Amino acid sequence: MTATLPSTSLDDAEHPQVFTGTPSAGEPGQVDAHDVCAWFGDRLVLETVDLVMEKSKVTALIGPSGCGKSTFLRIINRMHEVVPGAQLAGSVKLDGVDIYGPGQRAMETRRHIGMVFQKPNPFPAMTIAENVLAGLKFSRTSPANKDDLIEESLTKGGLWNEVKDRLGELGGALSGGQQQRLCIARSLAVKPRVLLMDEPCSALDPTSTLRIEQTIKEIASEVTVVIVTHNMQQAQRVSDYCAFFLAEENQPGRVIEAGRTTTIFGSPTDQRTFDYVNGQFG
Amino acid sequence: MTPETTTAIVADGVLSAGGQDSVGTFEHRKGGETSDIMPPDAATPQPPPLPPRRLPSPIRPSAFGAQDVLILVAAAMSSLCLVWVVFYQLTSLSGGVGFLVCWYVGFVVLTWIATAQVIERQVATDRVVAVIVVSAALLIVAIVVFIVLWVCYKAIPSIHWGSLFTKDQKSFVVTDPHALDQVGVVHAIIGTFEQVLVAVLIGVPFAVATAVYLNEVKGWGVKTVRTVVTAMSGTPSVVAGIFIYSMLILTHVLTYSGFAASLALVVILLPSVTRVVEEVLRVVPSGLREASLALGAPEWRTVWSVVLPTARSGVVTAVLLGIARIVGETAPLLFTAFGSQVMNWKGYFNHDQGALPLVIFSDVRQAQPVLINLAFQAAFVLMAIVLVLFVLARIFSRPKGKNGKRRKARPDDDDLMARMFVPIPIEQNEETR
Numbered sequence: 179m180t181a182t183l184p185s186t187s188l189d190d191a192e193h194p195q196v197f198t199g200t201p202s203a204g205e206p207g208q209v210d211a212h213d214v215c216a217w218f219g220d221r222l223v224l225e226t227v228d229l230v231m232e233k234s235k236v237t238a239l240i241g242p243s244g245c246g247k248s249t250f251l252r253i254i255n256r257m258h259e260v261v262p263g264a265q266l267a268g269s270v271k272l273d274g275v276d277i278y279g280p281g282q283r284a285m286e287t288r289r290h291i292g293m294v295f296q297k298p299n300p301f302p303a304m305t306i307a308e309n310v311l312a313g314l315k316f317s318r319t320s321p322a323n324k325d326d327l328i329e330e331s332l333t334k335g336g337l338w339n340e341v342k343d344r345l346g347e348l349g350g351a352l353s354g355g356q357q358q359r360l361c362i363a364r365s366l367a368v369k370p371r372v373l374l375m376d377e378p379c380s381a382l383d384p385t386s387t388l389r390i391e392q393t394i395k396e397i398a399s400e401v402t403v404v405i406v407t408h409n410m411q412q413a414q415r416v417s418d419y420c421a422f423f424l425a426e427e428n429q430p431g432r433v434i435e436a437g438r439t440t441t442i443f444g445s446p447t448d449q450r451t452f453d454y455v456n457g458q459f460g
Numbered sequence: 461m462t463p464e465t466t467t468a469i470v471a472d473g474v475l476s477a478g479g480q481d482s483v484g485t486f487e488h489r490k491g492g493e494t495s496d497i498m499p500p501d502a503a504t505p506q507p508p509p510l511p512p513r514r515l516p517s518p519i520r521p522s523a524f525g526a527q528d529v530l531i532l533v534a535a536a537m538s539s540l541c542l543v544w545v546v547f548y549q550l551t552s553l554s555g556g557v558g559f560l561v562c563w564y565v566g567f568v569v570l571t572w573i574a575t576a577q578v579i580e581r582q583v584a585t586d587r588v589v590a591v592i593v594v595s596a597a598l599l600i601v602a603i604v605v606f607i608v609l610w611v612c613y614k615a616i617p618s619i620h621w622g623s624l625f626t627k628d629q630k631s632f633v634v635t636d637p638h639a640l641d642q643v644g645v646v647h648a649i650i651g652t653f654e655q656v657l658v659a660v661l662i663g664v665p666f667a668v669a670t671a672v673y674l675n676e677v678k679g680w681g682v683k684t685v686r687t688v689v690t691a692m693s694g695t696p697s698v699v700a701g702i703f704i705y706s707m708l709i710l711t712h713v714l715t716y717s718g719f720a721a722s723l724a725l726v727v728i729l730l731p732s733v734t735r736v737v738e739e740v741l742r743v744v745p746s747g748l749r750e751a752s753l754a755l756g757a758p759e760w761r762t763v764w765s766v767v768l769p770t771a772r773s774g775v776v777t778a779v780l781l782g783i784a785r786i787v788g789e790t791a792p793l794l795f796t797a798f799g800s801q802v803m804n805w806k807g808y809f810n811h812d813q814g815a816l817p818l819v820i821f822s823d824v825r826q827a828q829p830v831l832i833n834l835a836f837q838a839a840f841v842l843m844a845i846v847l848v849l850f851v852l853a854r855i856f857s858r859p860k861g862k863n864g865k866r867r868k869a870r871p872d873d874d875d876l877m878a879r880m881f882v883p884i885p886i887e888q889n890e891e892t893r
Contacts, residue, residue, distance in 0.1 A: 257754055262678055289756035299747040303769035316757035316765065361751070368755060 206402045207273045207290065207371030208233040209254060214268035215430075216249045216258060224249050225430040227268070229421055231372070236394060236403040238413040238439065241423030241454070246431025247406045250423070251374050254404065255291035256284040272371065289317060292365035292401075296377040298357035300349030300364070306332075307345040309360055313368035327367060334400075335363030336393040355386025362393060366401070373397070375405040379412065391416050410455055414443055422451045531574045532591070539566030568592065608843065615840035618833040624841075625649070628814070629801040632830070639830050645838045647803035648814040654805060655718045655797060655815060656787050659725035664779055667730050668768075671737035676749075676763050686738075693731035700727035701792035709796065716798035718813040724792035733782040740774030741767060777857040784849040788842055790817035816842045 209231040216224035224246035231237045231254075239247040252258040253266055256277060269276045277287045292313075300309045310328045314321060321327045328345065332338040337359040341352070349360055358378055365373055375394070379387040394403055394416050407413050413420055420443070421436035435442060435451045446452045453459055543562045547553050568588055575584035620641045627644035636642070673679070674686055704724040708714045744767050752762040768775065793799070799818035804811050816838050824835035 255754060257750065260750070260753060285756045285758055288754055293754035295747060295750060295754075297747050299745065299751040301748060301751070301766055301770070303766075303772065312752070312765070313755035313757075316752065316755055316761045364751075364755070 205371060206234040206400060208402065209291075209372055209404070210269075210271040210274075211250070211254070212269050212271070214250065214253055214270065215266060216246065216253060217265040218261070219263045222430040223425075224253075225432050227431075227433050229433060229436060231402060231404050232419060233402055234399055235418040236398050236405060236416050237419040237421065238417035239404065239406045239421050239423060240408075240410065240413050241431070241434075242425075242459070243408070244431075245423040245425040247423045248376050249431075251293075251376055251404060251406050254372070255293055255374055256287050257293060259284065285317075289313070289368055290370055291372040291374060292368065292370035293374045293376065294358070294361050294365055294378045297381050298354055298361055300352070300357050300360050302348060302350040304349055305346050306341050306349055306352070306360060309349045309364050310367050312364055317368070331363040331367040332360075334366050334393070334397055335359045336389055336396070337363055353386075355382045355389060358382060358386065358390060359393060362390070362397075366397065370401060372402045372404065375403065377406050377408060380408065387412070410443075410457070414439060422446075422448075422454060424450055424454070527578070528587075531578060532571060535570035535574055536567050539563050539570050542566055542570075564595075611836060611839050611843060614836035615833070619837055619840075620644075624837055628803040629834070630803070632801070634828060637829060640833060643830065643834055645814075645816065645819055645834065645841060647800065648816045648819040648838060649841065650803065650805045651718055651797065651800070651814040652787060652816045654808050655721045655725060655793070655813070656783055658719065658722040658808075659729055659786060660779065660783060662722065663726040663729035664733060664782070666726075667733035667778075667782070668737055668775065670730070670734045671741055672763055672767075674734070674738045675741040676759070676767065689731045689734050692727075693735065695727065695731075696791075697728055697789050698791035698794075700724045701795055703727065704792070705795040715810055716796065716812045717810055718797055718808040718815075721793045721797035721813065721815065724796045725786045725789060728789055728792060729782050729786050732785050733778050736778035736781060737771075737775055740771045740778060743774075744770045773856050777853045780849050780853040780856065784846050784853065787845055787849070788817055790821050793818055794821070816845075 211227055211229045211231075214224065214227040214229075215222065227246075227250055229237075229250075239251065241247050249258060254270055254277075258264050258266055266278075270278060272287070272290060276282070277291075300306075301312060304312060307324075307328050308315075310331050311321075311324060314327075329338060329342070332341065337356060340356060341347075341360075344351075349357065352360060358381075362373075362378075379390050382390065391412065394405065397403065398418075405413075405416065417439045419437065420439040422434045422442060423431050424434045425431035435446055435448045442451060443455050446455065540563055543559065543566050547559055547562060553559075568591060571591055572584045572588045575587045618640055623641045623644040625644060625646055627642065628647035629643050629645075631642045633639055633642070670685070670689065674682055674689075701724050704720050704727070708723070709716060709720055714720045748766050748770060749762055752766045753759070757765070793815050797815050797818060798812040799822055800812040800814040802814075804813060807813060819838040820835045820842070822835075823831040823838070826832060826835075
């Protein structure tokens with residue numbers, strides 16, 4: 179096993195540029211994953227994933243538990259390496275720049291590729307407004323007009339009307355669904371080019387889920403969305419493209435089939451995809 | 461009116477009609493049921509209103525009843541008589557403690573025998589274990605209550621509030637047996653305040669930094685450092701005193717001073733606060749750290765802006781408990797602060813200084829009743845300070861609820877306080893991470 183960090187792909191020499199600052203901040207970006215593998219310790223959990231996540235589109239990663247969807251998602255914004263003992267190989271390019279290339283810093287990458295987690299995690303010691311501005315505070319940049327940014331982000335997150343009169347309250351005072359929308363607003367406030375969502379609705383009730391799905395559709399024009407979901411209907415409702423991951427017994431996870439959501443759900447070419455999307459297993 | 465509603469009203473009438481004592485409950489119930497099922501015909505006469513069912517009186521089969529109390533009292537009295545006869549009449553033993561111990565053993569044995577006779581043997585064993593456990597708990601409560609009451613009893617009657625908090629022992633006249641209004645412990649209170657304050661200012665940043673290292677940094681040294689910290693918390697406090705004495709005072713780096721005392725107290729403070737803060741940081745959900753990292757925050761930012769603010773009340777509790785831990789330490793002060801009879805708050809860095817524990821230590825052994833009284837008054841002041849710190853710690857250890865107010869106390873609030881004084885097994889620490 180030769181996987182090391184950062185990966186050395188042949189393409190690196192052709193793309194020596196490093197994205198510094200935010201020249202194209204706010205513009206949706208395209209993510210190309212090529213030959214991505216992942217290990218936890220010595221165990222290979224993800225094998226040679228090639229996937230293109232189109233600009234301004236919603237890509238859903240579906241598949242049964244333990245097939246490496248979340249691991250793949252975390253590789254896209256360099257959160258995989260936070261786990262002790264985690265290794266990876268392959269290249270992930272954001273608009274042609276390898277995020278694992280030499281000179282690329284994880285922090286910089288994460289500002290361009292935001293993430294929303296399964297469990298809503300607003301910072302409990304901060305108010306709603308402070309939560310929205312947290313990302314900017316961390317990167318030591320101050321926006322021209324904080325109030326406008328708060329309103330803009332919360333509006334995009336679909337939360338503004340509910341909280342505009344209580345921005346000074348603690349983030350933990352909101353309901354679960356509201357907290358998750360606050361987390362989306364917090365991620366959007368740093369103007370990422372890609373937003374990753376790791377089962378963002380699995381801890382929420384149906385009404386809140388619907389609100390989040392609306393939010394996803396609304397923000398897709400401004401940011402590329404990659405969403406992991408266990409919910410077939412949700413994948414059908416929100417995504418333009420779909421990738422089916424599967425880890426067969428004692429095998430690492432692989433992408434079985436990827437393409438337009440209508441194709442994956444309507445006329446899949448692989449029998450396993452057909453079985454999964456029709457609820458035959460998983 | 462539909463038949464159903466009529467029925468309901470009749471049934472209501474039946475229910476509310478009662479009050480009288482009914483004996484034939486079963487019969488009445490049958491009557492009630494028929495009226496429920498069959499809608500009453502307007503033509504047929506109504507049956508007379510029925511009294512309600514009487515509830516059976518509740519019983520508690522496992523309750524500790526009068527008989528059980530009687531057995532315990534009887535066992536206690538019989539044991540008293542038996543031991544008195546054996547102890548003082550048949551043998552020539554003497555001594556209160558021996559008598560008490562023998563009485564307690566006799567009491568337990570007789571309880572077992574009596575219960576075994578009246579009920580049965582398994583219940584008797586159960587009861588005896590309960591008796592032993594309860595008396596152990598009572599003994600501990602009794603000891604604490606006794607200590608507090610004893611200090612109050614010795615201190616309060618002779619206390620002279622006007623001088624206690626305003627005067628030092630400079631004007632104490634050995635020949636005057638009633639000079640309590642001439643002396644006080646203000647020099648010791650100020651000395652203790654300075655020593656503890658500086659110890660906290662030095663120790664707490666170190667302790668928090670170490671706790672952050674143990675919990676947030678996944679380095680090779682974590683296990684070693686944690687073992688060392690755990691071992692350090694077992695350092696006898698007198699050794700901390702000797703350490704500062706031999707390293708800094710014998711080598712003339714420092715003289716006897718409050719600052720030397722502060723350094724010795726830091727040695728005591730560091731491991732206990734480190735451990736509690738580490739515990740507090742561990743309960744910060746890891747999702748918050750991930751959220752912060754995913755927003756592009758560097759790790760130090762994550763700790764400073766997310767982890768520590770989230771754990772703020774716990775850190776405050778840790779500091780308060782740390783103060784409570786060191787404010788009464790005597791041994792490290794003996795050869796560092798050395799003690800003084802006079803107020804010298806300016807001499808913190810270069811002069812002997814008084815401290816509350818040192819006043820107790822030196823004055824309670826004197827011959828003059830004034831000084832003995834003063835020692836108890838110092839003990840009283842010290843206990844009051846510790847009590848206030850514990851109350852504050854309990855309040856701060858409760859996390860704030862959704863409305864921003866602290867919730868009510870729960871039994872597990874004391875866990876943090878217990879951790880201050882009881883070492884956590886290292887293996888357990890490893891498992892939980």
